Amino acid sequence: MDRKLIFLLAFTGGFVIMSIELLGGRILAPWFGSSVYVWGSIITVFMVALSLGYLIGGRLSLKNPSIKRFGALFIGGALLLGPLYGFGDSLMEAVFTQVEDPRYGSLLASMALFFLPTVMLGMISPYSVRLLVQAKDESGQVAGLLYFVSTFGSALGTLGTSFYFILWFEVDTILLLLSGALLACGALALLAPHQEA
Amino acid sequence: MLRALALLFLVLAPTLRAEIIHEERSLYRNILVRDLGSERCLLFTVRRSNRNQSCLDLDDPDRLIFPYARMMLSGLLVTPEPKRILMVGLGGGTLPKVFSALTPEATQDLVEIDEAVVTVAKRFFAFKPTTQMAVHVQDARVFLKRAAARGLTWDYIMLDAFTGDYIPEHLMTREFLEEVSAALTEDGVLVANTFASSALYDAETATYAAVFPALAEVRLDETLNRILVAQKRPFPGAEDRQAAAEALRRPLRRFASDPLPLARNFNVAPRFAEDTRLLTDQYAPVNLLQQQ
Numbered sequence: 001m002d003r004k005l006i007f008l009l010a011f012t013g014g015f016v017i018m019s020i021e022l023l024g025g026r027i028l029a030p031w032f033g034s035s036v037y038v039w040g041s042i043i044t045v046f047m048v049a050l051s052l053g054y055l056i057g058g059r060l061s062l063k064n065p066s067i068k069r070f071g072a073l074f075i076g077g078a079l080l081l082g083p084l085y086g087f088g089d090s091l092m093e094a095v096f097t098q099v100e101d102p103r104y105g106s107l108l109a110s111m112a113l114f115f116l117p118t119v120m121l122g123m124i125s126p127y128s129v130r131l132l133v134q135a136k137d138e139s140g141q142v143a144g145l146l147y148f149v150s151t152f153g154s155a156l157g158t159l160g161t162s163f164y165f166i167l168w169f170e171v172d173t174i175l176l177l178l179s180g181a182l183l184a185c186g187a188l189a190l191l192a193p194h195q196e197a
Numbered sequence: 198m199l200r201a202l203a204l205l206f207l208v209l210a211p212t213l214r215a216e217i218i219h220e221e222r223s224l225y226r227n228i229l230v231r232d233l234g235s236e237r238c239l240l241f242t243v244r245r246s247n248r249n250q251s252c253l254d255l256d257d258p259d260r261l262i263f264p265y266a267r268m269m270l271s272g273l274l275v276t277p278e279p280k281r282i283l284m285v286g287l288g289g290g291t292l293p294k295v296f297s298a299l300t301p302e303a304t305q306d307l308v309e310i311d312e313a314v315v316t317v318a319k320r321f322f323a324f325k326p327t328t329q330m331a332v333h334v335q336d337a338r339v340f341l342k343r344a345a346a347r348g349l350t351w352d353y354i355m356l357d358a359f360t361g362d363y364i365p366e367h368l369m370t371r372e373f374l375e376e377v378s379a380a381l382t383e384d385g386v387l388v389a390n391t392f393a394s395s396a397l398y399d400a401e402t403a404t405y406a407a408v409f410p411a412l413a414e415v416r417l418d419e420t421l422n423r424i425l426v427a428q429k430r431p432f433p434g435a436e437d438r439q440a441a442a443e444a445l446r447r448p449l450r451r452f453a454s455d456p457l458p459l460a461r462n463f464n465v466a467p468r469f470a471e472d473t474r475l476l477t478d479q480y481a482p483v484n485l486l487q488q489q
Contacts, residue, residue: 029367030478033336035310036224097346102339163485170479 002067005192006128007149009074009185013124014153016178019161020081021046024114026171027084031092032106041106042114049115053122060123061130070131071189073123078182080117085172088113125150219321223313230321236262237321239289239314251289253322259294260453265390265422266291267454270299271415272353272386272426273445274438274460279303279353283380285337285368286357287314290324296353297327299448305330306351308340310358310365338367341376352385359391366483369401370476374408378429387427394421396489401425402469404476414467417458426463438463 024042025034032038060069083091092109099105128146133139165174218237219230229240238252252262261267269292273279280303282296287309296305307326309315312334318324326332333340337358354377358368367373377387387409391401402425406412409427416423432438442460449456476483 026366026478026481030338030370030372031342033310033339034365034367035336096342100343102336166480167482167485170477172479 002192003132005188006067006070006131007146009070009189010124010128010146010150011153012181012185013074013077013121014150015157015160016077016182017046017050017118017121018154018157019165019174019178020114020117022158022161023166023171023174024110026166027088027113028092028106028109031096032102032109035102037103038106041103041110044107045110045114046118049118050122053119053124054126056119057123058126058130061127065127065130067131067189067192070124070127071186071192073120073127073186074182074189075186077117077120078179078186080120081175081179081182084113084175219317221313221317223311225311225313228313228317230317239317239322251291251318251322253289253291257453258323259451261291261295264417264420265424266295267452267456268415268417268420268422268424268459269355269357269388269390270295270445270449270454270456271413271424271459271463272355272388273299273456274441274463275426275428275432276352276384276386277441277444279351279385281351281382282306282353282355283351284308284355284357286355286359287318287324287332288357289322290318291322292355292357293324293326293330295452297329298451299445301329303329303353306333307331308333308335308337310334310336337365338373338376341373341380345376345379350380350382350385352382354381354385354387356387356389356391359389364397364483364487366476366481367478369404369483370478370481371404371408372478374405378408381429383429385428387425389425389427391423391425392487396486397483399469399473400476400483400486402467403473406467406469407475411465412467413463413465415459415462415464417462425467432465435460435463 021042025039028038028042057073091112095105095109095112099108125146129139129143132142132146161174169177215231215233217229217231219228221228226241231238231240235254235256236252237255239250241250254260254262279300282300282303282305284292284305285308287307293305293307296303307330309332315332315334356368358365381387389405392398402414405425405427409429411428411430411432413426413432414423415426439460442456445456474480
């Protein structure tokens with residue numbers, strides 16, 4: 001039961017990360033255009049944030065790993081997405097006025113908007129591995145399965161967002177749904193029957 | 198007779214063979230320059246190679262080959278003497294040349310996102326920026342936002358950035374058109390080369406109509422292109438537009454272009470489905486709508 005839940009959560013984490021990354025292009029375009037360097041900025045920020053997230057998530061899993069703490073990562077991710085709705089535009093406007101070069105403008109804006117939530121969501125994968133692995137000899141297989149599930153989630157997040165969500169919903173609505181999904185994941189984990197990992 | 202025709206064809210055929218004289222992959226697209234007879238055309242994709250972006254008649258460089266280029270002059274019917282011109286999307290640089298001839302004192306800001314297009318226009322399409330022109334290699338939305346911050350305005354704005362396989366979605370939203378409107382003088386005009394078919398047609402027309410009090414559509418029988426003409430104040434009456442077209446006849450003769458059909462086909466009440474969802478920065482699935 002616990003294992004299935006962890007996989008489900010890792011899947012959702014992967015889904016949400018790529019969906020946000022894709023929306024990033026739309027969020028930045030009104031201020032910084034849709035030139036290649038805007039995508040360059042977004043991808044760079046996501047990659048740096050994820051790599052840091054992996055590092056911190058792994059570190060975090062050393063100390064009293066539990067499904068509840070795992071759930072807190074999702075809630076943290078959802079909360080860190082908050083500023084995107086409220087302050088997104090005023091923040092981008094500030095960057096736009098301060099930084100003349102749209103390359104560094106878009107880099108700075110992506111950093112301010114997406115860095116923290118992505119670090120948080122990046123912590124999910126290594127933490128999941130820690131919760132799932134029970135014996136050393138199965139660790140590679142568990143990690144492989146986990147990457148499979150979360151990366152597959154990322155693939156579906158990309159596809160769903162670019163093919164359908166943007167046709168059905170406004171950007172803010174999609175963000176709200178993604179935050180909702182993260183909160184639901186967090187709640188599921190917090191409510192899960194306590195179990196020592 | 199048939200044989201004579203066949204012979205003639207055999208003689209002429211080699212001279213009409215299309216020849217690719219330049220090919221490059223820029224950051225944004227494939228750029229091809231193709232010669233066919235005396236016509237030289239700029240193409241942006243390989244697969245749909247019938248889609249020319251801009252053409253030049255090497256024997257008669259002034260001739261406007263594409264009806265749409267002529268249609269982009271429709272704004273002159275309502276704003277006959279522009280002094281500050283802004284053009285988004287350079288193509289082969291045909292229109293800046295025409296405006297230099299028609300309104301030599303006017304300044305022209307030419308915004309093109311792709312440096313390679315500027316180079317190709319200069320090298321293969323005899324595009325020579327005059328002292329009145331400034332070329333800006335920049336995303337148009339960013340350019341306009343910066344311009345607005347400096348309080349710059351124009352009285353003739355042309356949008357011609359929508360002809361490739363990928364449509365820049367952030368240049369079709371209500372918010373963008375509001376920024377264009379803010380950069381337009383009170384009697385200025387916006388002329389946009391846009392889409393005549395697909396689900397995008399209604400969405401686009403509705404969005405323009407939501408931002409601009411005066412909106413007209415120009416279509417000509419000989420082409421599938423349509424041009425939207427928009428103003429912040431009501432359009433001058435039909436007689437005034439006709440008079441403006443008459444006045445343009447002489448100066449446009451050199452470009453083998455007749456402005457009268459533009460006045461005749463100036464439809465001031467373009468139709469669109471009432472319940473159409475507007476394109477906004479929040480909702481702009483432009484390329485998906487184009488497929489439908």
